[in-house]
Amino acid sequence: MTVVREYDPTRDLAGVEDVEHRCEVGPSGKLSLFTDLLGDPICRIRHSPSYLMLVAEMGTEKKEIVGMIRGCIKTVTCGKKHDLNLKSQNDTVKPLYTKLAYVLGLRVSPFHRRQGIGFKLVKMLEDWFRQNGAEYSYIATENDNQASVNLFTGKCGYSKFRMPSILVNPVYAHRINVSRRVTVIKLDPADAETLYRLRFSTTEFFPRDIDSVLNNRLSLGTFVAVPRGSCYGSGSGSWPGSAKFLEYPPESWAVLSVWNCKDSFRLEVRGASRLKRVVAKTTRVVDKTLPFLKLPSIPSVFEPFGLHFMYGIGGEGPRAVKMVKSLCAHAHNLAKEGGCGVLATEVAGEEPLRRGIPHWKVLSCAEDLWCIKRLGEDYSDGAVGDWTKSPPGISIFVDPREF
CATH class of the missing domain: 3.40.630 (Aminopeptidase)
Known part of the structure; x- marks a missing residue:
């Protein structure tokens, strides 16, 4: 039986670090990239306005951390509008804001994959997003990481949204x-x-x-x-x-x-x-x-x-x-x-x-895939104003707190 609960630093640190070191970042067949969070599993989200980390625990007598996920919420620009009320020959362009949630750091131990643990972690985190008023949720993954893409675009209802480059x-x-x-x-x-x-x-x-x-x-x-x-x-x-x-x-x-x-x-x-x-x-x-x-x-x-x-x-x-x-x-x-x-x-x-921007191709990722989901029952209705249906712009602003 798998239980998903909030991360407790007083008893979960060793288990989380063990899973983190078992999980390689990047598609198979390439050099593996491992992340050392310097003893602080929530360091990559603690600078955001609102954040949460969940762990998946398995076992009855001897409990084991088998997965974790992190998420944060902030308000960002999702478009722009013209202020027609100003008495000026040129309209003033103003940003349109939305409350956006970000999913990152999803890890499941290699020994416990394909058991629905990742899906359960995502759904529990999305429930927290909704409870805190998030209107959209998005994730970033490598375009050729098929397992991750299938989980989010297949089971979790996300759609491919933007494809920036990591240089x-x-x-x-x-x-x-x-x-x-x-x-x-x-x-x-x-x-x-x-x-x-x-x-x-x-x-x-x-x-x-x-x-x-x-x-x-x-x-x-x-x-x-x-x-x-x-x-x-x-x-x-x-x-x-x-x-x-x-x-x-x-x-x-x-x-x-x-x-x-x-x-x-x-x-x-x-x-x-x-x-x-x-x-x-x-x-x-x-x-x-x-x-x-x-x-x-x-x-x-x-x-x-x-x-x-x-x-x-x-x-x-x-x-x-x-x-x-x-x-x-x-x-x-x-x-x-x-x-x-x-x-x-x-x-x-x-x-x-x-x-x-100087960069080495061998170290960079030409297609980092961002997937997005509109939270709520009407996220797929295609209504006007749905950010998930908007075309990409020339530029994006990448928040360093989430890299």
């Missing part, structure tokens, strides 16, 4: 030079919030509590790139604030923020051959010894490593892609100083600025 770049032993034609400016959290709300609040999945994200201890800063020599790139004291900046922007500019995942969880790649490990180590030794060669070395991903996550990527102008590239170089150097193994981000599949 991952190694952190080299040498620093990357930021273009001398670009000035990188660090914004304080309040100024960053102003910029995001004024320019990106109508972007799909934009979190209404962006201030909580930017003020979180794991947020390492928001950075704006502008052309050197422009009125904003001429040195200290030239930044007028985000509102004024957006009113009179330079020809091209870009922005991104950096989140420290290293203090929440670590990753480890397993299953690599001895030859691959030796080659990787050789590139690191050469890069560290001869940094002027700028060798694209392979970090030590075959033992626990941390990562930084870039989010809130945006910009405008003919040189916006180059501005993003400079910001990524700056973020790389931050990750190097922080002792990270990789630098990652997630963007919409058609995001034009992705051309400025």
Whole structure:
């Protein structure tokens, strides 16, 4: 008999960690990615406004944790509308918000699969979502993870919704030079919030509590790139604030923020051959010894490593892609100083600025599948205003608290 209940850190930690280490992330046939949550199974959701973790327990006398699932709820942008009541020649576009739930971290022990445990965990978590007013629920999984896709789109009633790309770049032993034609400016959290709300609040999945994200201890800063020599790139004291900046922007500019995942969880790649490990180590030794060669070395991903996550990527102008590239170089150097193994981000599949984001194809995921479900009895009625039926936009806002 399987019982699903709320996670209790005083007695469930060892059982949860055991299941976590038994479950590999990613489709079979590839190198396996294991997640170390640093002794805190709810670390990946505790920064959200509302969250819950459930465990599946089996047995009568000797009880065993055989599965778990995590979920969180927040308010995000699901569309936009024109405010026709304003007396202006141009309509003001405003965001449409919805209460969205996110399912993540579903794990079932390999010895107890195909017994309906995963389905039971999802249904119990969805009940909690409804009780707390969530209007939609979504999950992220690899497009070729057929078992996960079948569970959610088949048994649980989710539909395929968006297919963003996870872009991952190694952190080299040498620093990357930021273009001398670009000035990188660090914004304080309040100024960053102003910029995001004024320019990106109508972007799909934009979190209404962006201030909580930017003020979180794991947020390492928001950075704006502008052309050197422009009125904003001429040195200290030239930044007028985000509102004024957006009113009179330079020809091209870009922005991104950096989140420290290293203090929440670590990753480890397993299953690599001895030859691959030796080659990787050789590139690191050469890069560290001869940094002027700028060798694209392979970090030590075959033992626990941390990562930084870039989010809130945006910009405008003919040189916006180059501005993003400079910001990524700056973020790389931050990750190097922080002792990270990789630098990652997630963007919409058609995001034009992705051309400025360096990444290795072998480390990245070109098609990360997001599936969505409208909670309630009428989720399949196709009514006007159903977010699940909306076409994708050019960009999405990926919340770092859920990566």
